[in-house]
Amino acid sequence: MLALDLFVSLLFIPLLIVFIDVLTQIRARVTTINYFPVTEHTAPCTDYTIIVPIYGNIRYLENINYLHQYGARVLLTTSRSETEAFYSDMRRIAAEHGFRIHVSARLPSPAERASDHLRARATGGTLRDTIVLDAHSSITSAYVVCIDADTETDVSLDYLVGAVKDADLDIASVILTAANSDTLLARLQGHEYRMAMKIRRIMPWMISGGCHVAKREVHRDLMGKHSLFFQGNDVEIGLLAGLKKYRVGHVPFIVPTTVPSHFRGWFRQRKAWAGGEFRLMIVNIRVCRRHPFLYLYGSLFVIVLLPLRWYYVIHPSWPLLASLVLYLISLVIVNWKTRDWVLLVYPFYSLFYSLIMVPIGIASYVEMAIKYRNLGMIRVDRGQHVARYGERPDVAPRREDGLSASPWRHRRDAVSVVCSPVSEPDEIKSLVALDS
16 A cells, blocks of 8 residues: 555656656647747737836846837836835836836735835735736737746747737747756756746646736736736636636747746745645635646645655655656656756755645745735636725826826827738747747
């Protein structure tokens, strides 16, 4: 009996990882229903707005030079509770690069107003999704691309939006890759991201917060139904899209994003991620059950069997060593094209997350749910949000500097553009080669 338990809790998971990769490749070869790559024939489209949420500290806006090429299509969106120095820096940056600014008229929660979020990036609360939702009052473009303040792409976003337009998708996920490999931890995350992104081919609704693209009306509708709960906020958008019967697809568009190079930043990020996994897999299990593969792996093997994994770690045996060897062989097979010696450490990296971060994530979710009085329940019958912690004014209070006199004050007329084919750039050839 113990041998059977050991096989289920330890050996089956490495085999499942191999199965995910094999199934992904087979599915990609036999059907393209949810898979829409950018090719040399993709017509670029510039009728979109780039939503960049930024708050807490202007230094978090790390992709200014990258965003410069998009000019007025960039909408920096922030809250009403920032410092005067923050607003001053934001105005200066917007003026230098031609960006637009949207200051949300919605009030942050008392917990968020009282918190000191200047010391580190926020990994909780409802503020980020609140200002993204409110930004739609300043947008008239056909599409929106929501990206983090540290995300850049090698290929123009025009081609990403063009691929979504050509496929007539309502919302699409992309491929996030680790942009930096300066430390052992960053290199481990590079392998982790590559394996995780393969799943998007068969589960395209697993939207990434770092970058995703959608029709404006669809994105506004989904954000209006969103719980605004930070942990797991990105995948919630994809789950809502499925519940609303929107057409969801995957565009294998490479989006490098900066990953934490050191343990402290990684721990804060993964604490939030683990809390999001618990919220999605357990708290919202009625929604998760619509996706049996995710439900089986995320709910059962990752969370429910956590005590069993701890038991076999505390009581080590030869079968445990055998499972680690099998896990390593599986990793080498899955990552053969990108293999390096770091894979020797990856089983222990995965084991640490599985044993330590999963229970910490559960505690993190409970803490956030209590602190912000929000369980993060996913449902489509939610009406358009109003300010949770105070009455939302139709027009924000007028300030002497005029910055937030109105949520529409800094809106410019949308640039009128048409989507038309252009000559094939070299970077598109590179993107196609990477995808193949």
